[in-house]
Amino acid sequence: MTTILRLRPDVAACDMDDDPGGGPGARARGEPGGGRASDARGSGSGPGPGTGTGTGTGGMVLLDERAGRYWQLNATAAHILRRLLAGADRDGLADELAAGHEGVTREAVAADIDALVEQLTNARLAEVVRAEE
Template identity: 45%
Template structure:
């Protein structure tokens, strides 16, 4: 599955995370380091399963919840219409 940033959304890196501005409604979204990594990877065309595997390797203590967390991030961004499938 491929993902793209909605045309009216801009991204700014801040510290370890990022901020997204949806210019249609003036809404801001802030992503922490993990959320930013997920978004960067899927926008680059990396498969969701590969992103999950990468995060499991980085955070073995959280391996049991990584898949749900990644899905939650993607689902939230899609529901807010800042990312499209």
């Protein structure tokens, strides 16, 4: 499936130097006190990251400037988001990630990618511009 994803105009992204929890499985997390959408939580306040999506290999922070909340993505979720924002194909990305982690199936990775996209869109941080089967 091809999913074209973009961050909403009022969302700023900043790469993090430290990985908040890498490894297989895409997760977004925040500080206590925020709302919760599946594995993703936002915080009532947070750092003031710069704009742009960066090209780092660690985690990422997304700042919802409209709501004043931030979301912290682990390295895997940040990698997936960077690749989707750059136009990567979901199925190809799932194949790549599954091949890099022994015992992780392509189907599980594809489900994680879909769940991350759903979390980001439900939180109004990103929007799907086009999705094709």
